[in-house]
Amino acid sequence: MTGQVRLPETPAVLAVRRGVREWVAARGGPMPVVVGLSGGADSLALVAAAVVEAGDVTAIVVDHRLQDGSGEVAARAAEQARALGCVAAEVVAVEVGRDGGVEAAARVARYAALESVRGERPVLLGHTLDDQAETVLIGLARGSGGRSIQGMAAWNEPWGRPLLAVRRAQTRQLCADLGIEPWEDPHNLDPAYTRVRVRTEVLPLLEDVLGGGVAQALARTADQLRADGEVLDALTADLLRAATVGVDGRRGSDRPAGTTGNRGSGPGDSDRPALSIEILATAAPALRRRTIRAWLADQGIGGVLNAHLQAIDELVSNWRGQGGVAVAGGSRDHRLVVTRAHGTLTVRAQPRNDAT
Structure with a gap:
């Protein structure tokens, strides 16, 4: 390390160091890491603690x-x-597109830049408990489903978030304790952004009305839902494996491990993996819908609306001879449709003027 700053043992410093130390220990001990640094208090505090605790x-x-x-x-x-002791510090300039709005496009560009330079190293990000609470509250308000209100994970390879139990006030105090002046991003005060209003108006109001502890409660909720989600994901994977039928006519449980059938891309797509109606029909509705979503995602089909997922589920649970359900994807001349045929759910590419 180069010129590592000796950190004072203040409460804020110890809290941030503890978060990084516990994250590092859970990953097997000190290791080289990349830290995504904005210049704000959260990421500067993360850099200072990581230099001491991570490697x-x-x-x-x-x-x-x-x-x-x-x-x-x-x-x-x-x-x-560099003054805090990083072995290297690099500026990477990016071009930000406009897809999904400036905020979303900037996030995509930022993560792509970090991915491009990290090599085999994990990337640590400075998200705090307050960020987690905001994420959960926004997801809850939008009705985005259980996965969105699971919040951010401490480890989602290659992204690490060691400060999810640390408050934003503690990262600011660490900077003050070290005499570091963080950069204040004007976007973080712009009420045009939903997250800013949640941070400056909604959460303070909830804290006042409910007597405090709201941010911590939201973060705990995320942790509990994430633990539940891991169990459901495992059950979903088991059901998907059992119900998948490939072009060889064998179900997932009968085929060699690691194979789920071929994926076609041309009209008809007869070689796409299908799902057995018989097996799906015996599953609990919530698990069945998760499995259908996972099956579609495995074929590169995402962004399925709840209404479409319900309609696909009814091809299994409430079959009345209805037509297929169009999903995202396809081409200019063909669109992808989930259909029920020969006891299976199948994704077919149908001419747009004939698709139902």
């Missing part, structure tokens, strides 16, 4: 080039990282 730390500052002077902000953050 060799490389800071990567992504310059989105969306604001005047962003290059100077990025260069200053890299300089601060």
